[in-house]
Amino acid sequence: MNKTLTIILITMAVLLIAYNVTLVNFENPLEGNSVIALIGIVASLCAIVLLLIYLTSKKIQKKIEKD
Template identity: 45%
Template sequence: MKYFAIVIIVIAFGLGVFNITKIDTQAPFEGESIVALITLLASLCAIVLMLILLVSKRIEEKVKTRK
C-alpha cells in the first residue's frame, strides 16, 4: 500500500507541474487555462489524500504494536 501511494503522489506531482506550464498568466480563467487550473487542483487533492492515507497507515501500525 505504501508504494502504491508513493507512485500516485509522484504521478500527481508530475501532472501538477505539467499543468502549471499550461496556465496563461494573462488570462488564467479562460480557455485551456481553466482546465489546467482544475487539473492542478485535482492533483493537489490526490497528493493530500495519499499523504493522509500514509499517515493513517503509520498510526494503524503503531496502535497494533501497542497491543
C-alpha cells in the same frame, strides 16, 4: 495499497501539476484552457493530500496494533 504504490501515485500527481502549470496562460488564467489546467492542478493537489492522509493513517494503525 502499499507504500511504494502510494509514493508512485504522489509522484504522478506532482508530474501532472508540473504539466498543467505549463498549460496555464498567466495573462488570462481564468479563460479557455487555463481553467481546465487550473482544475487539474487543484485535483492533483487534492489527490496528494488524500494520499498523505492515507499514509499517516496507516502509520497510526501500525502503532496501535503494536500496543
